[in-house]
Amino acid sequence: MPVIILPNGDKKAFEWPLTAAEVAASIGSGLAKAALGAKIDFGEGPELRDLSTLIDRDASIAIVTAPRHGQAASADALFLMRHSAAHVMAEAIQDVVGKDVLLAYGPPTETGFFYDMFVPEGKKISSDHFDAINKRIAEIIKEDRPFARFELKARPAMNKLDAEGNKYKKDNALRALQLQVRSSPSRDTFITLSDGTRIPMPEDGVLSFYATGTPGTDWEDLCRGPHVPSTGRIGAARVMSLAASYWHGDENSDRLTRVYGTAFPTQQELDAYLNQLEEAKKRDHRVIGKNLRLFHIDEDVGQGLILWTPNGSVIRKELQVFIAAELKKQGYTEVFTPHIGRLELYKTSGHFPYYKDSQFAPIIERQALEELCKTGCSCADMLNRVEAVSERLASGINERTRAQTITPDRVRPDDELVEGFMLKPMNCPHHAKIFASAPHSYRDMPVRLAEFGTVYRWEQSGELNGMTRVRGFTQDDAHLFCTEDQIPSEIQGCLSLVKIIFGTLGMKDYRVRVGLRDPDSNKYTGSAESWDKAEAACLAAAESLGVPFSREPGEAAFYGPKVDFVVKDVIGREWQLGTVQVDYNMANRFDLSYIGPDNRAHRPVVVHRAPFGSMERFCGVLIEHFAGAFPTWLSPEQVRVLPISDKSRGYAEKVERALMDADVRVRVDGSNERIQAKVKVAADEKVPYMLIVGPRDAESAAVSVRVRGIEKDLGSMPLGRFVDGVRGEITERRAELSVRP
RNA sequence: GCCGCUGUAGCUCAGUGGUAGAGCACUCCCUUGGUAAGGGAGAGGUCAUGGGUUCAAGUCCCAUCAGCGGCUCCA
Numbered sequence: 001m002p003v004i005i006l007p008n009g010d011k012k013a014f015e016w017p018l019t020a021a022e023v024a025a026s027i028g029s030g031l032a033k034a035a036l037g038a039k040i041d042f043g044e045g046p047e048l049r050d051l052s053t054l055i056d057r058d059a060s061i062a063i064v065t066a067p068r069h070g071q072a073a074s075a076d077a078l079f080l081m082r083h084s085a086a087h088v089m090a091e092a093i094q095d096v097v098g099k100d101v102l103l104a105y106g107p108p109t110e111t112g113f114f115y116d117m118f119v120p121e122g123k124k125i126s127s128d129h130f131d132a133i134n135k136r137i138a139e140i141i142k143e144d145r146p147f148a149r150f151e152l153k154a155r156p157a158m159n160k161l162d163a164e165g166n167k168y169k170k171d172n173a174l175r176a177l178q179l180q181v182r183s184s185p186s187r188d189t190f191i192t193l194s195d196g197t198r199i200p201m202p203e204d205g206v207l208s209f210y211a212t213g214t215p216g217t218d219w220e221d222l223c224r225g226p227h228v229p230s231t232g233r234i235g236a237a238r239v240m241s242l243a244a245s246y247w248h249g250d251e252n253s254d255r256l257t258r259v260y261g262t263a264f265p266t267q268q269e270l271d272a273y274l275n276q277l278e279e280a281k282k283r284d285h286r287v288i289g290k291n292l293r294l295f296h297i298d299e300d301v302g303q304g305l306i307l308w309t310p311n312g313s314v315i316r317k318e319l320q321v322f323i324a325a326e327l328k329k330q331g332y333t334e335v336f337t338p339h340i341g342r343l344e345l346y347k348t349s350g351h352f353p354y355y356k357d358s359q360f361a362p363i364i365e366r367q368a369l370e371e372l373c374k375t376g377c378s379c380a381d382m383l384n385r386v387e388a389v390s391e392r393l394a395s396g397i398n399e400r401t402r403a404q405t406i407t408p409d410r411v412r413p414d415d416e417l418v419e420g421f422m423l424k425p426m427n428c429p430h431h432a433k434i435f436a437s438a439p440h441s442y443r444d445m446p447v448r449l450a451e452f453g454t455v456y457r458w459e460q461s462g463e464l465n466g467m468t469r470v471r472g473f474t475q476d477d478a479h480l481f482c483t484e485d486q487i488p489s490e491i492q493g494c495l496s497l498v499k500i501i502f503g504t505l506g507m508k509d510y511r512v513r514v515g516l517r518d519p520d521s522n523k524y525t526g527s528a529e530s531w532d533k534a535e536a537a538c539l540a541a542a543e544s545l546g547v548p549f550s551r552e553p554g555e556a557a558f559y560g561p562k563v564d565f566v567v568k569d570v571i572g573r574e575w576q577l578g579t580v581q582v583d584y585n586m587a588n589r590f591d592l593s594y595i596g597p598d599n600r601a602h603r604p605v606v607v608h609r610a611p612f613g614s615m616e617r618f619c620g621v622l623i624e625h626f627a628g629a630f631p632t633w634l635s636p637e638q639v640r641v642l643p644i645s646d647k648s649r650g651y652a653e654k655v656e657r658a659l660m661d662a663d664v665r666v667r668v669d670g671s672n673e674r675i676q677a678k679v680k681v682a683a684d685e686k687v688p689y690m691l692i693v694g695p696r697d698a699e700s701a702a703v704s705v706r707v708r709g710i711e712k713d714l715g716s717m718p719l720g721r722f723v724d725g726v727r728g729e730i731t732e733r734r735a736e737l738s739v740r741p
Numbered sequence: 742g743c744c745g746c747u748g749u750a751g752c753u754c755a756g757u758g759g760u761a762g763a764g765c766a767c768u769c770c771c772u773u774g775g776u777a778a779g780g781g782a783g784a785g786g787u788c789a790u791g792g793g794u795u796c797a798a799g800u801c802c803c804a805u806c807a808g809c810g811g812c813u814c815c816a
Contacts, residue, residue: 114811127746243811244744251813255744258811286809290752299789299807351816358815426816460742460814461807469815557816581816608816645773673778680777694775706776713776 005060014055021051021229024063034065036228037080048076050149050226066233066265073265082108084147084227085137085237085263087212090115091219092136093239093259097125103221104168104247104256111273111572112262116245118168119257125242134238137261144232145213149225154205161222168247169222173207176224180205236270237263285569285623286466292628292636292685294619295467304464304471306616311636314665315622316615318634320452322733323476323612326500330493332448332478337430339454340421347389348589349429352422353410358458360471362386364420372418386420388412427453428608431479432590435604440594445604446482446490452615453477467620468575474615476578480607481592484530487582488537490607491563494580495541498565498611506735507567507625510577511548514538515555515562523558526584530605534582535561541580559585565611567621577618578611629708632688632726633733639666639726640687641703642678644694651698655691658719662727679706688737689726707737717741 004012004023012026020038024031039046040053041060048064055061064080067073073081086106093115094101100123106115119125152160154177161170210227211220228234240260247253264270281287289295294312301307308316324334343362346352364386372382388410424430431449440447454474463469480490502510516535517524524531538561542549556562560582566574583606586592593601612618622630632638639659643652652668659666669678675692682690690706692713697703702716717740725739 124745241810242745245812246743249813251743255812257745260811297808303807457815462742462744462812463814464808559816562816576815579816642776644775647773672772674772674774675776676774677778678776683777690776692776696775704775711777 002055003058004055005058007060007062017054017056019051020049020053020055020061020063023055023061024051027063031063031065034068035063036066036077036233037064037226038062039064039076048079048226050147051229052149053226066235073269077265078263079108080226080228081234081237081265082113082263083225084231085234085261086113086115087147087210087219087221087223087227088137088140088231088234088237089113089133089239089259089261090117090221091140091212092133093117093125093129094219095136096129096132098123101125102166102168105172112240112260114243114258114260116247116256116258118254125257125259127242130239137237137239140212141231141234141237143213144230145218146230147227148211148213148215149208149227150211150215151206151208154207157207157209157222173222176207177205234263235265236267237261238270283624283627284466285468285620288623288628289466289620294623294636297466302471303461304459304469306467306470306472312619314636315630315634316619319612319615319619319622320476322504323497323501324450326497327448327450327478330448330497332450335431335434335449335451337424337427337434337451337453339424339456341424341429343386343420343422345429345433346422346425349426349432349586350589351425351429352389353387359425360423360456360458362420362422364418368418368420382418385412385416385418388417390414390417423456424453425455425457427451427455427475427477428479428586428606429590431477432586432592432606435479435481436590436592440481440604442483442594442596442602445594446480446486447604448478448480450476450478467616467623468569470614470616473617475610476612476615476618477608477610480609481587481594481604482607483594483602484533484605487534487605487607488540491537491541491580491582492544494607494609494611495545495563498578499545501612504733504735505622505625505631508547510565510567511550512542512545513550513552513555513564513566514542515557515564516551516553517556517561518554521554524556525559525588530584531561538563538580538582557581557583559583565613569621569624575613575617575621577613577621578609579613580607580609580611582607629686630688631733631735632737633730635686635688636665637667637685637687638664638730639689639691640682641666641668641691641693642675642682643668643670644675644692646672648694648698652693655693655703655719658723659726662723664723664726664730683708689722689739691722705739705741707739709737715741 002014002017004014006012006027012023014023014026020040021032021035023038024035035051037051038049038053039062040049040055041047042057043059046060046062064074064076066077086108090103090106097119100120102118102120104116104118106113117125158170158173161173207222208224209215209220210223210225211218212231213219238261240262243258243260245256245258247256262270262273264273289312292311293309294315296307296309297303297305298307327334340363343352372385377385390412430453431451434449435447452474454472456472459469459471464471482490502508514535516538517531539551542563562579562581564579565577567577568574586606587603592604592606594604596602622634630636641652641655643649649668649670652670656666656668669682671678679690679692686708688708691703692706693703697716700716701719703719703722704716705714705722706712707714722739729738
């Protein structure tokens with residue numbers, strides 16, 4: 001006689017064991033009709049289950065329902081529908097492409113679902129199949145076949161899967177059973193599969209299957225569920241795109257075809273989603289960047305290398321000026337360093353071995369190369385001699401870091417080492433050398449060295465993406481050389497900078513990750529007390545930002561904890577922008593010191609910080625954030641003067657002059673077009689202010705103002721007042737276009 | 742790097758084996774106008790690159806390069 005607790009706290013006792021569907025029916029016929037599944041808590045935490053789940057003991061139950069007309073679906077409802085839609089799509093694909101397509105893994109995702117499938121040699125799923133698949137999906141939904149769950153004991157279940165010859169499902173089943181082995185104290189037995197493998201499994205283990213219709217006749221799939229009661233409850237579903245994946249995400253494992261799909265409660269919502277995707281595409285920084293001529297990537301220059309065109313350069317420069325001004329207020333000093341450094345430098349810093357795979361090849365001096373060639377040095381040998389380190393460096397590294405060891409085979413006598421340069425992958429070694437170039441007293445600390453430093457990394461070609469993932473980028477970098485006591489206030493300073501700048505730009509949608517050390521690992525450098533203090537400082541600073549933040553144990557670098565800022569792009573992909581990292585290692589490697597009040601040398605702690613990551617990525621994200629409609633202070637062109645006709649050209653140029661004198665970026669549209677066309681072009685180019693000038697305006701030294709985003713003439717105002725207004729808006733870096741007649 | 746798709750004028754794209762196309766942008770001419778495209782003419786192409794098949798290749802095949810979507814990676 002189960003007692004059931006409902007979400008509103010009501011308790012209901014029932015005479016017999018019953019299903020979740022019956023519970024729903026007992027509450028009301030409307031609820032029963034709308035029910036898709038149930039969130040049931042048998043005392044082990046709430047779990048999303050089928051409506052057919054038998055309630056045979058006390059439980060808390062919340063019925064998951066399809067959304068009412070016009071309301072948004074709950075996450076649980078979408079999960080059920082999309083998980084179910086994955087089955088329907090898989091059936092449709094097998095109908096269209098062939099039964100020999102093997103199903104592997106098909107979970108719901110944030111925006112839909114996918115199903116990984118093995119497609120046999122000689123066959124493929126292509127976008128040409130999409131129409132047929134979508135048609136079949138719609139048919140199956142219309143047939144409204146029940147999702148029928150049936151369970152089999154481990155042995156017959158494994159035999160069934162074995163007979164079907166789908167190793168992926170077999171593997172899934174084994175994993176499910178292994179979990180049961182672990183959680184069940186019952187004695188294990190073994191089963192031998194057709195390929196000879198013997199696997200342990202609990203004798204009373206159970207696997208569940210779902211038939212879309214009648215078990216044994218209709219399409220079925222090994223699946224833990226849960227599902228909606230029948231295909232008709234899915235609403236609207238469709239296949240979206242194709243991608244590649246690997247079995248278990250392992251590059252060395254089988255290659256699978258990942259078919260993405262999505263489902264919504266109604267066709268209208270699905271259409272709205274598709275529409276939203278189209279809109280998002282228009283916000284894509286790669287599209288806007290091209291339309292507004294903000295940046296260019298040229299095949300001949302190289303992939304992943306950004307050419308900042310004049311318009312984009314204005315935006316970057318304005319941001320840099322803004323950031324630099326804030327840094328000055330915080331006591332930073334600016335430095336400049338070259339784009340390359342000796343290999344030796346990176347061997348000392350420890351970057352060289354680590355970055356070996358993600359850097360551009362070293363630059364070896366011509367003379368050194370020629371001499372190597374003369375000695376008959378092979379390519380492989382040369383690489384060895386480039387990558388090798390000296391005895392001195394190897395022992396130095398081992399002594400100080402515990403984390404990184406240079407194996408003996410990489411140690412060579414000094415005269416065998418090949419020297420060269422590396423495009424810098426990071427700015428810190430250069431900055432460390434600047435710090436080391438002069439003596440420092442505790443009275444001068446912290447020393448804050450800032451540079452918009454350009455670095456180069458060899459990213460995998462498939463990973464490059466517009467401005468957000470590139471091979472050469474400029475970090476808004478700085479290194480804070482401070483005493484241990486100064487760490488909290490320095491971190492706080494970094495985060496308040498982020499707050500000021502994100503605030504000015506109106507960016508609210510970001511999150512913060514605090515990378516902490518893994519308590520079970522001893523790879524970390526620095527004392528436990530230092531770590532505790534630094535981690536506490538990171539957490540306190542992150543909390544003070546007032547945006548979502550997460551603790552991520554094990555995500556710290558071996559040399560110190562960190563705070564990362566993450567934003568989403570229009571397609572929903574997350575990008576790490578900036579980072580603030582405490583470093584207990586670098587000062588040791590470079591043997592940095594300052595003189596303390598005790599007149600003895602002390603190690604500084606270094607804080608690396610690039611709160612906006614790189615100018616490239618940050619601008620890419622900003623383009624999407626503003627959809628190209630930048631606030632006036634950032635706009636490449638702030639004001640455009642549109643003469644009604646050539647007769648007003650002279651006055652237009654006077655207006656232009658007045659604005660230029662006030663340091664406003666302004667241009668006259670001197671084209672031989674009617675005013676309508678000029679307005680359209682300026683609007684397309686997202687110029688904040690249009691000044692329409694004709695004889696009427698010239699007569700009264702006025703301008704007719706049109707503001708971006710407002711589709712009408714706002715009337716005229718004296719030129720002087722407009723200049724003052726727009727000047728003030730720019731100086732204050734206002735987010736809104738605020739000048740009005 | 743791996744899998745799939747794509748590459749035609751500055752941009753967006755049509756062209757599936759038989760003379761390289763459209764719209765926009767550009768240049769010139771007409772139009773001199775009051776708030777989201779006035780009219781006309783012109784110029785602009787090694788159809789990504791290199792091979793191959795064919796009487797004939799933008800079109801079919803192979804390779805390379807680049808872009809896109811994923812996967813993997815990401816101090």
